[in-house]
Amino acid sequence: MFGLANPQRFMAFTRPLVPLLWAAAGVLLALGAWFSFTAPEDYQQGDTVRIMFVHVPAATLGLGAYAALGVSSFFALVFRHALADAAARAAALPGAAFTLLALITGSLWGKPMWGTWWVWDARLTSVFILFLFYLGYMALRAAIDDEARAARSAAVLGLVGLINLPIVRFSVDWWNTLHQRASLIRADGPSIDGAFLPALLTMMAAYGALFLALWITGIRTEVDRRRVVAARARAAAGA
Amino acid sequence: MSALTQLIRREITGAWQGGGGPLMACGFLACAAVLPPLASDAGPGALVEAALPITWLALALASLLSLERLFERDLDDGSLDLLSLGPAPLEAVVLIKALAHFLANGAPLALAAPVCAVSLGAPAGAAPMILLAALIAGLGFTLTGTLGAALALGARRGGLLxxxxxxxxxxxxxxxxxAATAQAAGGGDFGPALILLIAYTLFALALTPLAGAAAVRAAQG
Incomplete structure (x- = not known):
């Protein structure tokens, strides 16, 4: 893992990986879409059960991207890896997009099922706060002109957000929750009907591949951008 | 040690002078508390329900006041560089700045909070609990806000950020x-909420000096 912290080696390692990840994401998304539309209707929810195939992976990835952002921030702050900072930066926008997608699809599902677009329920509120954390992180990053300073300040905020997220989670859990409990990963096996598993699992894999593709492409773009900036600075110094 | 006491004195006088003092914070609290009753055309009964939420909202917003000036002025005139070179570690400087801000801003707000809540219709019996919870939460607000102020150093539009x-x-x-004040007002058990509130504030007390000092060092470059 630390071997890949060298940007040169990282770029060489990920160059063949990026098209593979994009292809995997595309194939899995197409397959997942096929499974999603051929899955039977739920006896209670009818066609709206298909929203779950977008909603659950998006919410999972929204959380997972914040974990990636926080851990990258930790490495950027403690070990001063420039690549870790690029990784934290590249995780923010896709993570925010996934979280927003989870909020929107959840609200679309909530209208016919719960009879309301939005309730201030524990799960919904904590996901919304996660979205606010992303916004704060990106706002801080964008507001400081000096890149090195912006990177370090944003890393501290990302790390604090990572610690604070479970606290937010438990504090909002104090309210009664309308959102259903976890049904996929449980000690006694999935409680979800087997007919929906292929679609859900394929979509999970598709979203995972899509996030990895977006993330690694983002990191590579950031490394390239820094090289261009450095080359320009050298050219200007030489001229 | 004398360097630390000097610093405490400097920070407290700095926080009280120049319009950053408790009068301004309490004035903001009063303004924020008077707007919801005017904006709502529901009867007084609905206002009683909302008394505690309005008080807490006003407290949280008021705790953000003058955070922008906490480090910015010292960074601009170079005293932050002197402080970081001085005998006191930067962590202690950050903590002292936070405590001074709490004394000038959070503590007066906590004193005003029960007045605000009771005048909006909260039961008078809950006033001691509101004072206590506002004091503890105010310290937590200030410590977290200090971290935010340190992070936003050198940023454009610092206050909004x-x-x-x-x-x-x-x-x-x-x-x-x-939750603690609502339980106290309703005659319920406020213990768990109060303990968690204390836990949050202690957590912020442990985290803010370290993370704040890291952020200040980042801003100094």
């Missing part, structure tokens, strides 16, 4: 504080 980054972090103390 502090609000956007700090308010999501203030959600746990807001929930616990509001």
């Amino acid at each position: 502090i609000a956007v980054t700090v308010l999501p972090l203030l959600i746990p103390p807001l929930i616990f504080g509001a």
